Amino acid sequence: MTDQADSTHRATAGALTEPLTPQGHALLEILDRHLPGMASGTTAHDRDGTFPLDVFQRLGDDGVLGATVPPELGGLGVSSVHDVCLAVKRIAETDASVALSLHMQFSRGITMSYEREHGTGTGPALAERLLRLMGTKKALISGALKDAGVTTELVPAADGGWRLTGRKILVSMAPFATHFVVAAQTRPTSGNPLTASAFLPAGTPGLKAPDNWNGMGMRASASTEVLLQDCPVPASDVFVRGPAGVRNDAAMAGQTVSSIGLLGVYAGIAQAARDFTVTGIARHGGEPAAAVRTLIAELDVKLYTLRTALAAALAHTDHHAHRTTGDPDERGRLMMAPFQYAKLIVNRTAASIVEDCMTLVGGASFTADHPLSRHYRDVRAGWFMQPFTYADAIDHLSAHALGTDTAGGTP
Amino acid sequence: MTDQADSTHRATAGALTEPLTPQGHALLEILDRHLPGMASGTTAHDRDGTFPLDVFQRLGDDGVLGATVPPELGGLGVSSVHDVCLAVKRIAETDASVALSLHMQFSRGITMSYEREHGTGTGPALAERLLRLMGTKKALISGALKDAGVTTELVPAADGGWRLTGRKILVSMAPFATHFVVAAQTRPTSGNPLTASAFLPAGTPGLKAPDNWNGMGMRASASTEVLLQDCPVPASDVFVRGPAGVRNDAAMAGQTVSSIGLLGVYAGIAQAARDFTVTGIARHGGEPAAAVRTLIAELDVKLYTLRTALAAALAHTDHHAHRTTGDPDERGRLMMAPFQYAKLIVNRTAASIVEDCMTLVGGASFTADHPLSRHYRDVRAGWFMQPFTYADAIDHLSAHALGTDTAGGTP
Amino acid sequence: MTDQADSTHRATAGALTEPLTPQGHALLEILDRHLPGMASGTTAHDRDGTFPLDVFQRLGDDGVLGATVPPELGGLGVSSVHDVCLAVKRIAETDASVALSLHMQFSRGITMSYEREHGTGTGPALAERLLRLMGTKKALISGALKDAGVTTELVPAADGGWRLTGRKILVSMAPFATHFVVAAQTRPTSGNPLTASAFLPAGTPGLKAPDNWNGMGMRASASTEVLLQDCPVPASDVFVRGPAGVRNDAAMAGQTVSSIGLLGVYAGIAQAARDFTVTGIARHGGEPAAAVRTLIAELDVKLYTLRTALAAALAHTDHHAHRTTGDPDERGRLMMAPFQYAKLIVNRTAASIVEDCMTLVGGASFTADHPLSRHYRDVRAGWFMQPFTYADAIDHLSAHALGTDTAGGTP
Amino acid sequence: MTDQADSTHRATAGALTEPLTPQGHALLEILDRHLPGMASGTTAHDRDGTFPLDVFQRLGDDGVLGATVPPELGGLGVSSVHDVCLAVKRIAETDASVALSLHMQFSRGITMSYEREHGTGTGPALAERLLRLMGTKKALISGALKDAGVTTELVPAADGGWRLTGRKILVSMAPFATHFVVAAQTRPTSGNPLTASAFLPAGTPGLKAPDNWNGMGMRASASTEVLLQDCPVPASDVFVRGPAGVRNDAAMAGQTVSSIGLLGVYAGIAQAARDFTVTGIARHGGEPAAAVRTLIAELDVKLYTLRTALAAALAHTDHHAHRTTGDPDERGRLMMAPFQYAKLIVNRTAASIVEDCMTLVGGASFTADHPLSRHYRDVRAGWFMQPFTYADAIDHLSAHALGTDTAGGTP
Numbered sequence A, B, C, D: 001m002t003d004q005a006d007s008t009h010r011a012t013a014g015a016l017t018e019p020l021t022p023q024g025h026a027l028l029e030i031l032d033r034h035l036p037g038m039a040s041g042t043t044a045h046d047r048d049g050t051f052p053l054d055v056f057q058r059l060g061d062d063g064v065l066g067a068t069v070p071p072e073l074g075g076l077g078v079s080s081v082h083d084v085c086l087a088v089k090r091i092a093e094t095d096a097s098v099a100l101s102l103h104m105q106f107s108r109g110i111t112m113s114y115e116r117e118h119g120t121g122t123g124p125a126l127a128e129r130l131l132r133l134m135g136t137k138k139a140l141i142s143g144a145l146k147d148a149g150v151t152t153e154l155v156p157a158a159d160g161g162w163r164l165t166g167r168k169i170l171v172s173m174a175p176f177a178t179h180f181v182v183a184a185q186t187r188p189t190s191g192n193p194l195t196a197s198a199f200l201p202a203g204t205p206g207l208k209a210p211d212n213w214n215g216m217g218m219r220a221s222a223s224t225e226v227l228l229q230d231c232p233v234p235a236s237d238v239f240v241r242g243p244a245g246v247r248n249d250a251a252m253a254g255q256t257v258s259s260i261g262l263l264g265v266y267a268g269i270a271q272a273a274r275d276f277t278v279t280g281i282a283r284h285g286g287e288p289a290a291a292v293r294t295l296i297a298e299l300d301v302k303l304y305t306l307r308t309a310l311a312a313a314l315a316h317t318d319h320h321a322h323r324t325t326g327d328p329d330e331r332g333r334l335m336m337a338p339f340q341y342a343k344l345i346v347n348r349t350a351a352s353i354v355e356d357c358m359t360l361v362g363g364a365s366f367t368a369d370h371p372l373s374r375h376y377r378d379v380r381a382g383w384f385m386q387p388f389t390y391a392d393a394i395d396h397l398s399a400h401a402l403g404t405d406t407a408g409g410t411p
Helices: A004-013 A022-048 A053-061 A081-096 A095-118 A122-138 A252-282 A289-319 A328-360 A371-384 A390-402 B001-015 B022-048 B052-063 B081-094 B096-118 B123-138 B251-284 B289-321 B330-359 B371-386 B389-400 C003-013 C020-048 C053-061 C081-095 C096-118 C122-138 C251-284 C288-321 C327-363 C373-382 C390-402 D003-013 D020-047 D053-061 D081-094 D098-118 D123-136 D249-286 D290-321 D328-361 D371-384 D389-404
Strands: A141-144 A153-156 A163-171 A179-186 A196-199 A223-232 A238-241 B143-145 B151-157 B161-171 B179-186 B194-201 B226-231 B240-242 C140-142 C153-156 C161-171 C179-186 C194-201 C223-232 C238-243 D141-142 D153-156 D163-169 D178-184 D194-201 D224-233 D240-244
Touching: A004 C251, A022 A053, A022 A081, A022 A095, A022 A371, A053 A095, A081 A095, A081 A252, A081 A289, A095 A141, A095 A252, A095 A371, A122 A141, A122 A179, A122 A238, A122 C140, A122 C327, A141 A163, A153 C179, A153 C238, A163 A179, A163 A196, A196 A223, A238 C140, A252 A289, A252 A328, A252 A371, A252 D389, A289 A328, A289 C288, A289 D290, A289 D328, A328 A371, A328 A390, A328 B371, A328 C238, A328 D290, A371 B226, A371 B330, A371 B371, A390 B289, A390 D249, B022 B052, B022 B081, B022 B096, B022 B371, B022 C288, B052 D249, B081 B251, B081 B289, B081 D371, B096 B123, B096 B143, B096 B251, B096 B371, B123 B143, B123 B179, B143 B161, B151 D141, B161 B179, B179 B226, B179 B371, B194 B226, B226 D194, B251 B289, B251 B371, B251 C390, B289 B330, B289 C081, B289 C288, B289 C327, B289 C390, B289 D290, B330 B371, B330 C288, B389 C251, B389 C288, C020 C053, C020 C081, C020 C096, C053 C096, C081 C096, C081 C288, C096 C122, C096 C140, C096 C251, C096 C373, C122 C140, C122 C179, C122 C238, C140 C161, C153 C223, C153 D249, C161 C179, C161 C194, C179 C223, C194 C223, C251 C327, C251 C373, C288 C327, C288 D328, C288 D389, C327 C373, C327 C390, C327 D081, C327 D371, C373 D371, D020 D053, D020 D081, D020 D098, D020 D371, D053 D098, D081 D098, D081 D249, D081 D290, D098 D123, D098 D249, D098 D371, D123 D141, D123 D178, D141 D163, D163 D178, D163 D194, D178 D224, D194 D224, D240 D389, D249 D290, D249 D328, D249 D371, D290 D328
Parallel strands: A141 A179, A153 A179, B143 B179, B151 B179, C140 C179, C153 C179, D141 D178, D153 D178
Antiparallel strands: A153 A163, A163 A223, A179 A196, A196 A238, B151 B161, B161 B226, B179 B194, B194 B240, C153 C161, C161 C223, C179 C194, C194 C238, D153 D163, D163 D224, D178 D194, D194 D240
16 A cells, blocks of 8 residues: 555545445445435335335345455455445435444444454354355344343253343344344353353244334334244354353453444434535525524534544544454453544534534424434434443443543443 | 512512413413323324314313403403413423414414504404404414415405415414414505405315324424415405515514414423433432433523523513503514524523433433424424524524614615 | 512513612612722733722722611611622623622621521621621621631630631632631530631731732632631630531522622623623624624523523522521522522533633733633633532532432431 | 554544654654653743743754754654644643744744745745754744734835835744744735745844733743834745735645644643543542543543544645645645634634533632643633634635635635
């Protein structure tokens, strides 16, 4: 890489506009062909709360569902979290629900690639199996994280495998997924419970994912609940992690890698709202009112704030993602802090941008099917994204600043 | 009035919690009986975008539709804008759409009472007719202000009356109104056009109000369009004002009186969101996280900001509403400024309160039928309320501060 | 009082511009005669950090040092906290340091009048003595509250009186005061320590108040330290309160009455900064830039926020100040909350107004002796005013919202 | 450069903590040796408003005054604006006044190096002369930009040179500079006036720079006025630019390069305030109050906002600084926008950080010689930095967003 090219990358990385890798570039080119078709259905899917399955099928035909799967397993080989986030942003400018769902797929490819290289036990083989399904079979894999009250559990089965029981909420794409990865705790006959993730095909007995999502926003994301009742899971289909209920700072590295790209959803919403609004005012011509000019300039200040903070946190994530030397707990903490800074910055500025745009556009934006109405409803989802509520983030970041987060212990 | 009672009034006026007049007190007592019934339908009406006609009928049975009509014409005689706003706030804590619609009815009574006393020409007799319909016949009167592009016009008819033609948008209650007051311009055969308001029964030939409102929020307010095609209007049914297209600062007094109470809608939304959230956290018990405690304290600072600014602007409005001496243009300017200050303060703090509440409550508030989701969608309407967009308000207030708003001229 | 007059008061109270009582009106008239003379020295006293003793002497000649002393004891009889705050605001528009010092004098008169009527033990007689000194002898009484580390203590003396030892900081007017009221704890030979306040003339042996204040702002307030070494205090010169170290919610009533008027200092700074800036731009003429117009309008929105919140909290204080029935702890809590809301609102908006004014005025405001430079340095003091730091206020207000502040106990 | 090293740079660039070039690294190492000595005088120089000439002499002995001069002319060869800004930030953490002055010296080296390579007419030779003076003779060169009212002019002299007359304000280091570069307009005997810059040694007849700076902040920067009365300037000592009074977008490239590094001053102030405060709270130990924890976490969110936006704008500047192909007007506009975004972000977040730190530290920070008091006074200077006031920036950025800034014309 020449100095000149490097300089280009550095400069444009700040703007979150150009991919950093050739694979990221190829992904964006494919996506750009699909965006017009996606756009044609956005309003109706938002209104009706329906999942645009046809969009995912067409994206699958072009390999997008395996975008982050290594080429040798049939994927496009995108490995930069920055480039994943940029792709997610680009999609979200058209449809934030689709972007939310695809991010889950993209981040799965990246974390499974890491697991395949660095995992232990059943991990590497299972990860390779998932990646191959995504890369060659258009598998659509939903991640089920959040429990509805009770902890989802894996109980030892007579056949040496497990039985999975629980109830998950906010599982995007669930009614249309071909497979699931479900966070759970083991309840071993002896010893301490462990955190784990179970892999299940959609047809597994006892698994139900009713198509009844009715969100205020992200209405085309099918973020429903998933019911699990004694679902059989072979031993080879479970990733087993560390002891349950014990603080694990090292795990924050994986959480950062798998979640930070999601901020691209809100960056895309903000960008779309700003572009829609400013383009409209420019087209209208004439000398805008004093407050309009002030708001427009401040819109771009906000968008720059959002994009530069996010780009920096992504660069930081990409940098540390591939460094596996040193203290893994310290690495986890180092990665989480900029992610959380960026999350707060993105959530606040994106929401503020959308609100200012509605003020500029006026009453028309208050009708249910106006693009800004959709952005306004969608953008609020950012506050509820894993990991960390606002209160958790404040606890985490203040302890990080004061240096009181280094002692281990239960969370 | 004793000093003690006066002091009570002053103190509680700051809090926007107690009515200032016995009539306002009586209105609140009636409303309190209706709120539980209203609450039972709020979620469904919001989801389906339907108008709670039964609620209005029951309120009508108790005289609420004539709340601001003088007693001698059959009404409850509420004449304080502060008390109207407080009633609107109380209703909005349960259903902001109902509050929005009722405010139109309440403010009509106040402006018509003023017209009846101080109007000229056809004004006093027509105003008394309207008041009597509201006070004794449960008339539900929609105000149609905003043109959809072209100016709505009154053209002289052969019979000495007028023909009204135009298209209005955002007319709350329109499909269910018994009567309309429609802002228009006359197009006289000679001389200059005048601003005017035409009064029409719902069944007037050429008038259509399709029940198809589909807002992002305020979904139970039936804020549809009204189509007017050569609707016949007798000469006696038109209020004629000053020359069209000429800046009229004196008219800002009436605009302030008729619109400021609407801010109670957003005060009520903020209050409901805050109470729902804080009550939930208090019920949960335990020591809340640092950020939760900080947000809760700041919520109440914001609510105090909102309530005290609004209460002060209402007191100012009530004070000047009944003073008709002095320069009417200066009176108009004096009344508009605090209204606009309060409007910006209410819009910003109410939205910020709802957003903080969603952050505190978490992901559950992101489902379509959660109360906070409804508040979040409803609260945004405040920016689109008459008169003045944000840009207009900045132009107006900066000119007011610099003293460049005193010279007459076209707007 | 007629309805009309009442309405006038209510309306203008919202604006914090007109006094509520004839005594308050008389005080303002006297002050207005002194402001030009005060203004002539403001820049020099700020630059040199000197106390304008001549100003206080001239004010004393006109009875201002006894403004809040009852007429029968030689004072002007101002008893409304609202009117005290308005007077403080008016002075602070010219010189915030003088306003800060005079507020201490004004609030002393109000709390001593309350003590004279409602106190027990040595209280009423001592209070009357203080009031008479203020009303007839131009006594200038400094309050010494804040300990520099160690707790200031009253130790029993052989003669049946006390010896006072400690070190106080941020005692405004100290080098020029004729008397001091010093917060302390008793250290009795048996039993629990009590909170108390000792009254001492300036010449008391062992008392030193070096004239060495060097603040970033409030430079003319002589807010130095006071050193106390075995100062003799007769038993009759000590106000004894409740047990030390025990939470005393009832005491918050007195804290509110004695401190809330101080917010007038920051209201006055904000008003002066705004008026200076807007007047300058108006004088300059021409069409101001878009951002200038936007900032000016927003300045007045901020000033309205500040004034209406403060006026409401003052009305609330005046209302409860004279109600001594009911649970005194609940009264204390009821009074403190709006004071703290208003304090946060005033501190934030006043600082923001001054900063926007500097942005509007430009580089000239960055020279040391520019009025806006003085306002910028002075305004920051608001965050350090008794009682409650920001952290304390958040703890207090969140507990108040959650209802967890009603159980007694140590603080 | 390996991918790994590149990735490191990218990641850390986001944090504005590591230099991008070896020369930048060498400069930081030299500076680090001088910071303790600099720190020992900071409080006294701020109090007395004196210029730390000894600091500049010691820095000069180590080559720092020629830091951005090419090595072949005796300098350290730092050419990255990012690295200049980082050095400025590091110095400002200790003394913002010194950083402000040194930035002027550093940016001179960069713009003169560009002039030497790309200039025309007298430019390259004069630029090389200046650089050599800086690189080998410890020349301290003040830039005089801002006129005090009347335009500073160069009038043709009988000897073929010029006579320079005018009055400049806010010229940092002026009483101690060895040379000056003074912005002026020519007043030719025929033809149109041109913009120009004149180079003068400190001893030039008619030039006076009285040592009387008395700023609210930046008190050790000696930012005095410079009086010029018929100062003789040889023709070879003047840079002549384009026609005066004509908008010149291309010139915005040079303005960006020469001014953006100054934002490091405010980044350094914010960093120092944050580190002082958080370190103090951490040292104190215990469980901080809820609001303290919230403010600390938000402090770091703000600092991340500041650092990432500034780092991105610096990377953008470095990228475009060396690209001289394409439309020079478009290049100027492209470079100015991110600079202005970053300037607004830095000014706001830096001020907000300092204010939160004072709130956290409490009343001690209100004394005149407390580090936070100095930061509070210094940080406000950011709003007055060239080019563009806030109003200008809003006009510029809104036109940039709307695409109305591309047509040439008078400004």
